[in-house]
Amino acid sequence: MSTLLDVQDQADSLDRAAAAFLELRPRLFGIAYRMLGSPAEAEDIVQETWLRWQNSERSAVANPAAFLALITTRLSINAAQSARVRRETTVGRWPAEPVDTGDGPAAGAERGEAVESALLLLLEKLTPAQRAAYILREAFVYPYEQIAEIIQLTPANVRQLVSRARKHLSVPRREPIDIGEHRRLLTTFLDAAQRGNVTALEDFFAADVAGPPEPAVLKGAA
Incomplete structure (x- = not known):
């Protein structure tokens, strides 16, 4: 009996x-298309995002739109960079990464790395x-x-x-980043996406x- 209930729960969850994915699908396609410029390639990215969404720990995701948009962005960046490497026959910039769509701890770790890698690229570019x-x-x-109100x-x-x-996400330019800043952005983003804490974000x-505050000027300083 419990097995039948488990199967039904899994079916309902899927x-x-x-339903959530279909609602967001046009937006995900738009993200991929703007970055890749090809409807066929954008469709491939959307399908890959769906596979990852199927096998994700969805109960831990409070904001599916944020989660799916970030995965779509990361996959699109990989696709754009991989295509550029093939066209220019250069080596060692942004090799395409293998996709593990299986379930289990390994897949969960890979999905966590996907979010981390996507934010890393946003920091670099x-x-x-x-x-x-x-x-x-x-x-x-x-x-x-x-x-506009948030960033003045x-x-x-x-x-x-x-x-x-x-536009900048599809070019090879990369800037050095601060590891602490990357960790803070990752933690804050996940808190907003999974627990809805958008105020902190x-x-x-x-x-x-706004940038760091100006250093205080001591009285009597030259």
């Missing part, structure tokens, strides 16, 4: 996963303002006006930032875009 605008818009579906810019500027971020981006 139905809910499919985007400015703080571009990164904030891109993640809040693409992963958390914030309106431009709300993003106009909605028009935010639109430009998101557009530039999409907003505060993180607001401070990141």
Whole structure:
């Protein structure tokens, strides 16, 4: 009896996963298409995202839109870089990574690395303002006006930032990153995506875009 109930629970869970994915599918396709410029390649990315979503620990994901958008971004970046390497016949930049769609601890670890790798690439390729605008818009579906309030810019500027971020993600430019910053972004993002703590994410981006405070000037200093 318990086995039948387990099977039914799994079927219900998969139905809910499919419903959530289908609702977000047009947005995921748009992310992949803007980064790759090919409907066929974008469709492949969306299908791969679905496989990962099927085999993920969905009960631990409070924000499916953020989770799926980030995985789609990471897969699209890999695809774009892999295609560029093949075209230019260069070696050692961004090799395509093997995809493990199986279940179990190994797959869970790989999915965790997927999120970590995607955020790492955003840190390497985007400015703080571009990164904030891109993640809040693409992963958390914030309106431009709300993003503008968070990072103290106009909605028009935010639109430009998101557009530039999409372009920069498909080029090989990489900047050195701070490991501590990467860890803070990863922790804050996962907290927002899995537990819904978007306030902390907003505060993180607001401070990141504003930059470090100016050092205090001592009285009497030259």
